[in-house]
Amino acid sequence: MRIVVVGGVAAGMSAASRAKRFDPGAEVVVFERGEYISYGACGLPYVLGGAVDDWDDLVARTPEQMRGRGIGVRLRHEVTGLDAQARTVTVSGPSGVCTEPYDRLLIATGVSAIRPDWARTDAAGVHVLREIPDGQAIARSLEGARRVCIVGTGYIGLELAENLCRQGLSVVMLERGDEVGGNIVDVEYRRRIRAELEAHGVDVRCGVTVEGLTVREGRVSGVQTDTGLVRADTVIVAVGVRPNVELLKAAGARLGKTGAAAVNVRQETSVPGIYAAGDNCETVHRVTRRKVHIPLGLTANRMGRVAGVNMAGGDATFPGVVGTGIFKVFGLGVARTGLGQADAERLGLDAVSVDVESTDHASYYAGAAPIHVRLTGERGSGRLLGGQLICSNPQSVKRVDVLAAHLHGRGKVEDLFQMDLAYAPPFSGVWDVLLVAADRLQRALR
Amino acid sequence: MRIVVVGGVAAGMSAASRAKRFDPGAEVVVFERGEYISYGACGLPYVLGGAVDDWDDLVARTPEQMRGRGIGVRLRHEVTGLDAQARTVTVSGPSGVCTEPYDRLLIATGVSAIRPDWARTDAAGVHVLREIPDGQAIARSLEGARRVCIVGTGYIGLELAENLCRQGLSVVMLERGDEVGGNIVDVEYRRRIRAELEAHGVDVRCGVTVEGLTVREGRVSGVQTDTGLVRADTVIVAVGVRPNVELLKAAGARLGKTGAAAVNVRQETSVPGIYAAGDNCETVHRVTRRKVHIPLGLTANRMGRVAGVNMAGGDATFPGVVGTGIFKVFGLGVARTGLGQADAERLGLDAVSVDVESTDHASYYAGAAPIHVRLTGERGSGRLLGGQLICSNPQSVKRVDVLAAHLHGRGKVEDLFQMDLAYAPPFSGVWDVLLVAADRLQRALR
Numbered sequence: 030m031r032i033v034v035v036g037g038v039a040a041g042m043s044a045a046s047r048a049k050r051f052d053p054g055a056e057v058v059v060f061e062r063g064e065y066i067s068y069g070a071c072g073l074p075y076v077l078g079g080a081v082d083d084w085d086d087l088v089a090r091t092p093e094q095m096r097g098r099g100i101g102v103r104l105r106h107e108v109t110g111l112d113a114q115a116r117t118v119t120v121s122g123p124s125g126v127c128t129e130p131y132d133r134l135l136i137a138t139g140v141s142a143i144r145p146d147w148a149r150t151d152a153a154g155v156h157v158l159r160e161i162p163d164g165q166a167i168a169r170s171l172e173g174a175r176r177v178c179i180v181g182t183g184y185i186g187l188e189l190a191e192n193l194c195r196q197g198l199s200v201v202m203l204e205r206g207d208e209v210g211g212n213i214v215d216v217e218y219r220r221r222i223r224a225e226l227e228a229h230g231v232d233v234r235c236g237v238t239v240e241g242l243t244v245r246e247g248r249v250s251g252v253q254t255d256t257g258l259v260r261a262d263t264v265i266v267a268v269g270v271r272p273n274v275e276l277l278k279a280a281g282a283r284l285g286k287t288g289a290a291a292v293n294v295r296q297e298t299s300v301p302g303i304y305a306a307g308d309n310c311e312t313v314h315r316v317t318r319r320k321v322h323i324p325l326g327l328t329a330n331r332m333g334r335v336a337g338v339n340m341a342g343g344d345a346t347f348p349g350v351v352g353t354g355i356f357k358v359f360g361l362g363v364a365r366t367g368l369g370q371a372d373a374e375r376l377g378l379d380a381v382s383v384d385v386e387s388t389d390h391a392s393y394y395a396g397a398a399p400i401h402v403r404l405t406g407e408r409g410s411g412r413l414l415g416g417q418l419i420c421s422n423p424q425s426v427k428r429v430d431v432l433a434a435h436l437h438g439r440g441k442v443e444d445l446f447q448m449d450l451a452y453a454p455p456f457s458g459v460w461d462v463l464l465v466a467a468d469r470l471q472r473a474l475r
Numbered sequence: 476m477r478i479v480v481v482g483g484v485a486a487g488m489s490a491a492s493r494a495k496r497f498d499p500g501a502e503v504v505v506f507e508r509g510e511y512i513s514y515g516a517c518g519l520p521y522v523l524g525g526a527v528d529d530w531d532d533l534v535a536r537t538p539e540q541m542r543g544r545g546i547g548v549r550l551r552h553e554v555t556g557l558d559a560q561a562r563t564v565t566v567s568g569p570s571g572v573c574t575e576p577y578d579r580l581l582i583a584t585g586v587s588a589i590r591p592d593w594a595r596t597d598a599a600g601v602h603v604l605r606e607i608p609d610g611q612a613i614a615r616s617l618e619g620a621r622r623v624c625i626v627g628t629g630y631i632g633l634e635l636a637e638n639l640c641r642q643g644l645s646v647v648m649l650e651r652g653d654e655v656g657g658n659i660v661d662v663e664y665r666r667r668i669r670a671e672l673e674a675h676g677v678d679v680r681c682g683v684t685v686e687g688l689t690v691r692e693g694r695v696s697g698v699q700t701d702t703g704l705v706r707a708d709t710v711i712v713a714v715g716v717r718p719n720v721e722l723l724k725a726a727g728a729r730l731g732k733t734g735a736a737a738v739n740v741r742q743e744t745s746v747p748g749i750y751a752a753g754d755n756c757e758t759v760h761r762v763t764r765r766k767v768h769i770p771l772g773l774t775a776n777r778m779g780r781v782a783g784v785n786m787a788g789g790d791a792t793f794p795g796v797v798g799t800g801i802f803k804v805f806g807l808g809v810a811r812t813g814l815g816q817a818d819a820e821r822l823g824l825d826a827v828s829v830d831v832e833s834t835d836h837a838s839y840y841a842g843a844a845p846i847h848v849r850l851t852g853e854r855g856s857g858r859l860l861g862g863q864l865i866c867s868n869p870q871s872v873k874r875v876d877v878l879a880a881h882l883h884g885r886g887k888v889e890d891l892f893q894m895d896l897a898y899a900p901p902f903s904g905v906w907d908v909l910l911v912a913a914d915r916l917q918r919a920l921r
Contacts, residue, residue: 039905072900075840080901086839315895326905327898348893355897364897389870393532394521424835424870427903430896434880437894447794448883449761450876451801451810452773454518455526455869459485459772461876 030055032340033118033131035108035276037061038068039326040307040333041137042090045100047337048133055341057100058129060120062107065161066092071326073164074185077171078192084161113280113300132302133340136277136290137333139308140270140324147241148180148266154249155242155264158185170263175199178252178261180239182209186267187222187358190231194359201232201259203252208235213354214417215369215403217384221419222358229359234259270324272309285311287322294346296336304340306332313349316367316414316436317376323352351436352415355426362426366433367415370405379408383469387462389425391454398422404432404466406442406474413442416466431463442471476501478786479564479577481554481722483507484514485772486753486779487583488536491546493783494579501787503546504575506566508553511607512538517772519610520631523617524638530607559726559746578748579786582723582736583779585754586716586770593687594626594712600695601688601710604631616709621645624698624707626685628655632713633668633804636677640805647678647705649698654681659800660863661815661849663830667865668804675805680705716770718755731757733768740792742782750786752778759795762813762860762882763822769798797882798861801872808872812879813861816851825854829915833908835871837900844868850878850912852888852920859888862912877909888917 032048034041037059049057059066067090075081092102103122110119117128142157154174156167171177177193179186182204193200202209209226210219226233234256242264243251252259272289282298282305285291290305292298292312298305308324310332328350338345355364373380382405388397398421405414416432418425435445446467452459460468478494480487483505495503505512513536521527538548549568556565563574588603600620602613617623623639625632628650639646648655655672656665672679680702688710689697698705718735728744728751731737736751738744738758744751754770756778774796784791801810819826828851834843844867851860862878864871881891892913898905906914 069837069839069900069905071898071905072837072839075900080841081839325898327895327907327910330905350895353895353897355899355902357899357901362902366895366897391515391518393515393518393527395526422870423901424868425873427871427897428873428876430874430894430907430909431876431880433895433897434877434891437890438884438886440884444883445880448876449773449796449799449812449879451799451812451873451879452517452771453801453803454515454521455803456801456808456873459515459517459776461773463876464773 030132031130032057032133032135033129034059034135034137035118036137036139036307037066037102038070038139039329040336041135042067042095043330043333044135044137044306044337044340045095046098047334048341049098049100051338051341051343053099059100059102060106060108061102061104063160063162064104066090066095066102066104068161069326070160073158073161074188074192076164077168077189078195084165087161108276111276111279113303116302133304134302135304135306135336135340136309137305137307138273138276140272142266143269143271144266145268147239150242150244152242152244152249153247154262155266157266158189167265171196171198174263176201176261177263177265178203178259179265179267180252181267181269183211183213183267183269184354184356188356189265189267190226191357191359194229194231201234201261202226203237203239203254203259204233204235205238206235209233212371214363214365215371218363218401218403218417218419221401222361222363225359225361272322274309277305285320287311287320289322295339296332296347297339304336306336312347315349315351315439321350321352323350325354351433353429353433355429357423360421360423362420362423363418364426364429365415365417366429367413367436368405369415369417373405373414378414380405380414381408381470381473383466383473385462385466385469387458387465389420389422390456391458394454398425400425400462402462402466404442404470406470408474411441411443411474413440413445428463442467442474446471476578477576478503478579478581479575480505480581480583481564482583482585482753483512483548484516484585485775486782487581488513488541489776489779490581490583490752490783490786491541492544493780494787495544495546497784497787497789499545505546505548506552506554507548507550509606509608510550512536512541512548512550514607515772516606519604519607520634520638522610523614523635524641530611533607554722557722557725559749562748579750580748581750581752581782581786582755583751583753584719584722586718588712589715589717590712591714593685596688596690598688598690598695599693600708601712603712604635613711617642617644620709622647622707623709623711624649624705625711625713626698627713627715629657629659629713629715630800630802634802635711635713636672637803637805640675640677647680647707648672649683649685649700649705650679650681651684652681655679658817660809660811661817664809664847664849664863664865667847668807668809671805671807716754718768720755723751731766733757733766735768741785742778742793743785750782752782758793761795761797761885767796767798769796771800797879799875799879801875803869806867806869808866808869809864810872810875811861811863812875813859813882814851815861815863819851819860824860826851826860827854827916827919829912829919831908831912831915833904833911835866835868836902837904840900844871846871846908848908848912850888850916852916854920857887857889857920859886859891874909888913888920892917
């Protein structure tokens with residue numbers, strides 16, 4: 030049994046480890062086109078900001094450690110072709126091109142940062158942030174830089190804004206839409222995020238379309254927009270990602286409507302023997318039962334694990350997601366799970382949302398910090414559809430997991446209200462803010 | 476409709492408010508034997524320690540505010556008798572004794588701190604902590620005090636130890652059992668709690684039985700134990716509580732095996748027209764389906780709410796509890812929900828526990844703090860039975876709520892592992908520690 034894995038980051042390395050553990054007799058080989066495997070890409074902005082000391086700290090397992098477990102790892106090897114009939118892949122590496130056979134193939138090629146046409150340039154100082162070398166290039170670019178323009182205000186853009194400000198840089202953010210944060214949370218909450226950015230000196234400009242770059246002496250000097258020129262010596266393009274599906278297409282594997290790989294719960298593609306896992310895959314949203322493409326770290330690791338077990342002859346299934354997302358922006362923790370009001374309306378659901386503003390712990394106890402909770406439920410069914418939190422004590426935002434847990438089982442709002450959540454004055458009000466919100470929502474749903 | 480409420484703290488005032496809101500035409504009268512209503516008793520230790528500024532801060536609603544809502548509040552009125560046939564209570568107040576009629580009666584008399592025989596003394600400096608005047612008396616007693624002996628190491632004792640240390644007092648704790656913390660968490664975790672106490676200078680002595688007090692010039696001067704004399708100028712007795720069920724007995728209402736009031740899910744006692752709610756009641760543990768007496772703030776408030784709605788003609792039910800508890804002791808947050816290994820074994824369940832030590836967020840991100848999680852599951856059913864957390868970043872301990880949510884629905888360990896919990900480096904590892912523990916437990920249960 031020869032298991033070949035294409036891509037050695039989250040899903041790929043999880044799969045390789047699991048496959049080898051499940052069937053120690055299997056030969057497991059990982060081809061990674063880059064120089065790093067098994068790293069926490071979500072930590073990239075924090076190396077730039079200093080909360081993570083070094084790029085190497087992001088690496089969970091080195092190639093040597095993987096080889097010590099009997100897993101072959103070939104860095105700087107890109108899989109460029111695939112013959113699903115012959116069960117071979119074409120691999121291009123430092124010492125040439127070769128053909129490698131497989132019994133089971135995992136395509137864990139992730140996503141690439143989108144580079145609009147205007148961002149395709151030879152000028153220095155224009156970056157995306159997706160992989161460790163991207164981060165290293167940004168770090169080099171920032172030496173002597175003064176003014177950074179971040180184009181896009183999704184997770185990466187928002188996290189970058191905080192981390193670059195912490196380095197003393199002047200940061201301007203450009204957003205095409207009316208408000209920062211895309212569809213991460215509802216617009217009322219996105220306004221709070223913008224206020225937090227602005228309170229920390231970020232120059233946020235919404236409703237701005239980028240048209241091009243200006244270059245001086247080989248380095249970017251500004252961003253041309255429909256509302257004028259924005260001067261910057263460094264530009265980071267964070268306008269989204271696109272699944273890397275070229276190999277899947279070459280294999281004749283089906284893609285979903287989202288553009289990402291269509292896989293079943295076992296992470297099998299439509300082509301026998303070929304699996305896909307990670308950011309390049311779509312999955313089922315447990316709240317809507319629709320296919321979604323939400324490339325995030327836990328999902329990728331879990332998909333890889335499932336694929337690894339199945340490739341090695343086991344039987345594991347991926348349970349889907351509930352759309353949980355979380356991030357930090359300066360002094361705020363922001364999280365969402367399930368559907369927001371806008372998400373629900375787009376899907377035509379009869380949704381109601383309530384907003385509660387409270388404190389993370391008993392208001393009479395020192396240090397109580399504001400916490401905003403929005404819960405969304407469905408009329409008729411009484412189901413919880415989702416929740417959004419913004420917490421001035423960032424750590425409190427993990428309370429979103431209670432909602433994620435309840436959504437996982439398609440729970441009702443009235444059951445959320447009945448839960449025996451923990452109370453002591455340093456940690457909560459008697460009625461935890463989630464219970465307060467659930468109470469208000471259950472009444473709004475009646 | 477005349478609704479009479481005996482006891483004006485958590486359950487009583489919740490019931491009164493709910494009843495009046497549900498039926499604005501009802502006459503609602505609250506008799507409170509003390510001088511305060513509607514206060515957060517759980518905050519008492521923190522006034523002594525300074526995290527809460529003043530006793531009055533604990534008061535959520537004043538009598539005037541309640542009267543403004545049309546609710547009669549009579550302070551310093553103790554209900555001393557009850558005629559269930561005539562539907563009257565005997566009330567003793569500052570201006571004498573009178574008989575008051577009721578249509579619906581709520582007995583929300585709470586619990587009293589247990590005072591062993593040796594603690595019944597006229598000597599100054601010997602206290603319990605249950606109500607605001609107890610706290611005020613301790614505060615007065617501590618003026619000029621140097622060495623405090625806390626007898627008992629349950630929630631109150633542990634919280635007091637931290638708060639009195641913060642005031643610069645020398646604190647010694649005496650515990651009859653082998654380890655601090657009674658059955659709050661399993662013994663391995665209780666050892667960690669003791670280590671935290673000792674690291675902050677608390678003199679913890681376990682396996683010690685108190686036999687008496689020594690008194691000098693009218694004030695306590697020491698605690699006599701089976702292992703010698705412990706000198707102290709202030710003694711706080713925190714050995715547990717006992718439900719106040721005298722009125723229920725007088726009414727002929729049934730008590731449960733726990734010694735607390737037996738009520739149905741509507742908070743009705745066995746006597747028509749008489750309800751009970753709050754710390755004096757037992758309830759159903761949703762994990763074991765047994766009756767338990769776990770007097771805690773949220774439970775009391777929720778029971779009061781249910782009783783209030785029902786007394787006013789509505790139909791509400793109390794869902795039971797899953798045994799969630801949480802507290803802070805110096806730099807640790809400690810929480811439990813459901814059953815620990817010891818709890819499960821006492822009940823004869825075929826339980827397995829796993830322990831995971833991790834960090835509250837990505838280890839490579841600055842400030843990652845240790846977090847210990849113990850999960851307990853049931854062989855055969857695969858059900859989650861409970862979880863315990865000790866967190867060096869105290870705020871992280873609210874993650875116990877994810878487990879409480881899952882226990883509420885009698886969820887399985889394998890479903891816990893499948894949950895889409897939030898991940899970003901400042902908040903979690905890719906695999907949240909609860910997922911890591913669930914994975915380990917699901918394998919241990921196979």
